[in-house]
Amino acid sequence: MSKRYVAIWFRHLMTDWMIRRRPELKDTAFVFAAPERGRMVVKSASADAQAKGIYPNMVVADCKAILPSLQVLNDIPGQDDILLNALAEWCIRYTPIVALDPPDGLMLDVSGCAHLWNGEQAYLRDMITRFSDFGYHVRTAMADTAGTAWAISRFGQVTPIIKPGRQLDALLPLPPAALRLEPGILERLNKLGLHTIGSFIRMPRTALRRRFGQILLQRLDQALGQEIEIIQPVRPIEPYQERLPCLEPIRTATGIGIALQQLLEKLCDRLGKEDKGLRRCIFRCYRIDGNIQQIDIGTNRPSRNVVHLFKLFENKIVQIEPDLGIELFILEAPVVEELTSAQDALWNAKTHGDNVAVAELLDRIAGKTGMHTIHRYLPNESYWPERSVKLAASLQEKPTTEWRIDMPRPVxxxxxxxxxxxxxxxxxxxxxxxxxxxxxxxxxxxxxxxxxxxxxxxxxxxxxxxxxxxxxxxxxxxxxxxxxxxxxxxxxxxxxxxx
Amino acid sequence: MAKREIVQQLQKEVLSLQQSKKPVVGQPVNPDLGELLGAFPNKTFPTGAVHEFISPNPENAAATNGFLCGLLGQLMLQKGPCLWISARRTIFPPALKVFGIDPERIIFIDLDRPKQVLWTIEEGLKCEELSVVIGELSQLGFTESRRLQLAVEASNVTGFIHRYQPRGENTVACTTRWKIKPISSISGDMPGVGFPRWDIQLLKVRNGKPGSWQFEWKGGQFHSIAPQRFSIIKNERLKTG
Incomplete structure (x- = not known):
């Protein structure tokens, strides 16, 4: 089946967000500015400010000269990333695969999703309506490739929906900037009078490569669908996940503990059936005011022991702030490994006890200093000293060959x-x-x-x-x-x- | 006879009070150290204590590691795995097999900062299922050593602190202080290098008698190679406690 992509462009991402928080700023010209080399530079400008000729990367003093009534707010570094991530998570309602397209866009892989909204037209309209209800100015476009969708969303004049296989026709009248190129290449293209993609797309590839580099050809191929472009979804889909919705909001630590216990039992039961154990586990609590609280744990060896896992979580339950109450609990295991049902002793049979304490200790050490600090060595079949040992992949791995003691080796x-x-x-x-x-x-x-x-x-x-x-x-x-x-x-x- | 037994009983009680240690359950692990054991109270190697080893150069560090591994092989026979924590590790796992250790039973933890090393040693010493925790670091203050000592008193794990090129030999709250250096091996009529031999100096031992001995590692065992010399080491004042 052919792929379909939707590109969403937030034209005034930061300022729209600010207007949502402070409605009195609506219909006023304001900018976010941050100090850069000893002067204040505009980072993002509201729709009204842009209408009056104020754009990002201008110096605030110049803007004030153009528009004395301009309001200047301090830029919040990193806020745009957080915002974009939150919007991407919200967009999972439209498709499971949503990727970030910094600084101000999203890329959605919507293959096979649009018919659920009665066609592509209705699908895009729903998206735009909802975003504009929130107060975000967006432009969207749908095409067979991410590159074309991006180009049409930013520069398209005719229609936001490009029919399957019609990328070339849609791209021809657009400026080269629609190909997501670096400013240097754009400048060179402009100098040569190549103002539309149509003016150079039919030139020999070797000439293009020599003058503008491989990146131009790669972007062209990606836009036309001759080269695959992989988008990185914001949140990979977790297969090992258990949900527990609550009839009444939960507010006490005991209640959270009971919920966690139930979820762990369900998850470990499933892991047990598939002969697997989890290495990492995240417990999310969805509060009724929309906030998400989460705690996570990691283990050194795959485990599906409810008691052990619960103990690891136990200390962190206090970190959850239930506030008005939690309405939904989700437990997921992003990292899962094979674990045979006969859980043999960790080390030799000489040991008494099942070494749970050691595994727990290592979990704690890994939590503090990182997993990469813990090593175990096994013999390797090589005489070369540097290669005569190999790292054990897990704590249970047994040596496959004997340690050699026939030749002296230094301590x-x-x-x-x-x-x-x-x-x-x-x-x-x-x-x-x-x-x-x-x-x-x-x-x-x-x-x-x-x-x-x-x-x-x-x-x-x-x-x-x-x-x-x-x-x-x-x-x-x-x-x-x-x-x-x-x-x-x-x-x-x-x-x-x-x- | 009865009197002597009573005296021995009392001595044991006094010792347990002095060391504020909970009684060891089951058979105590006693490495086969021959005459050296006479230096310890009750002729028992103090397990559940922190031992300090000092080596000023790489040759001595190798000898110390050899001696440590010999002890480790015997201490690990009965209990669980061993943690080897260091910031700059040079130990070569295949060499450990000669000392009766399965190298895969040792968990190496390689850290960057001395503070992390100390934290990890303390956490390891609190874990009762470990047999031995070995920590390699150069500086150890009195307060830190006291913390380690308190940790082992509760858990009965044996700790070895190997200090490589310390700035000074400051007072620490460890039960013993050792210095081990290599001495020439004897290969008899045969040419070549013989079995490893060490000069073992026990500079400090709580409630015991410090001294110096010479040992050889042969056939998976320690062998004493010189008559016991209880001669007091001239330059260094003996310390106890």
Missing amino acids: NLLPKPELIDVTVQMPDYPPMLFKYKGQLHNISKADGPERIEQEWWLRNGHYRDYYCVEDDNGARYWLFRLGPYTGNAPKWFIHGFFA
Whole structure:
């Protein structure tokens, strides 16, 4: 089935929002301004201000000269992102796939949605009516590709709905800016007198690429549907989700606890049937005044143990502010992993207890310092020291091969071998003395060499001849020589310290 | 005979009062340290305590890690996994197998800041299902060490604090202070490097007798290689408590 996209353009996003909050500003000229290089610069201007010739990126002092009655408000950084996100979430009523199109637009993938509103015309009309009821000035357009929908919403003059397959006809009369290009490219196009897309679209592609770069061709292809453009939905659809609507608003911690317990039981029951366990879980509370309160947890290993999960949530329940009451609870698990039904002990059979406390401790540590700080190592089938261990993916993973103990390995390994100066009596003999960090070590005993070849199917390079040596003071080191004696003297490195 | 038993009983009671520790349930884990155990009260290695190891250079750090792993292998036999917390870790897991440890049973936690390391050590020491918590850091103040000590008194987990190149050897509330350095191995008539040997200095031990010993790690066990020397270390005043 062919795709359909809707682009929504909020023409005065920030100022419309302000008018909604402060209705007395309606029909007045006002701007949001922020300091930039020591002067106040307009960030967004209301519809009335724009009608009087005041646009973003102008200096406030100049605007005041044009319009002395102009009201200047302080810009709220980050507010436009929050606003756009909230609008995108609201738009999920129209289609499940809504993407942000900063700074002031939304992109909706509406394939197969419009017939629910009795056709595309009615669909767009509903959208525009609702937004203008809220007080937002919007322009919308629908087309087969996100690029064309964007272009028509900003620059279209004829009709907002482009019939399937008619992108080219719709694009021809539009200015190049409709292709979402950088200002530099637009300037060059303008200088050459290419004022519409139609004036250059039929030029040879190689010429276009040479003069304007790959990006122009890519944007053209995206608008025409010859190249796929992937939009990033604001909220991926969560398959593992449980809802609990309440007849009466819930206001007490006990009530929230009971709701959480019920939802966890339902969710864990489903996870149990599918042999899965959750790694992350979010608990959302929808208040009757429209506010959403949420708490979330993460676990170190997949779990569907209601008691354990409830305990993790328990401390956070106090963070929820029920205010007037909560009417809907939603529990969802965005990250879910396989968990076999026979939950074998975490470690060896030697342990008593089921290590729940350890898993909980690791959950706490991960919560504080991040998941990436926790490591466990398993043996890897490789002689090359750096590759002889691999990270375990989870806490239950068991080694698939034995740890090798036939060759000596140092207790402390340097993260990177360090260059040393050595004196060697004869080739293929261990060194007599070596200098590391300015200190001279006389070698009294040595073992080796143990030759470890570079694994040619992974990387090219010389082999290493490892020597285990002991100096006069009794300290033991792991040294190696890189490659053979041919021409230049080979380099020596220190790689570790034995116990 | 009866008198001696009574005296021993009383000694134990006094000790438990001094250490303010709850009695250990079941068989106490006692690493096979031979004569070194004589330095400890009751000839028992103090589990459920925080031990401090100081190493001024990488060679000593490697020897300390070797000795630690030897102890760890025996302490981990009975209880759960081990946490190894550090800000700059150099330990090479495949080498641990020689010391009787399954390296996959150790959870390494690699952090950036000393403050995080201290927090994680304290949380680990509070978790009763761990056998040992090893923390690598350079600076440890008295207050922080006191917190760690309080944590182990409640949970009976053993803590090893390995201080690499500390600025000074300040007083801390740990039960023991160790310094371990490598000494020349003896390979007999054979050429090459022999089994690892260490000079173990116990500089401080609560209610015990500090001293120094020499040990070798051979065949998965500690072997004492010199007659016990209770000679007082000249330069350093012995401290207890």
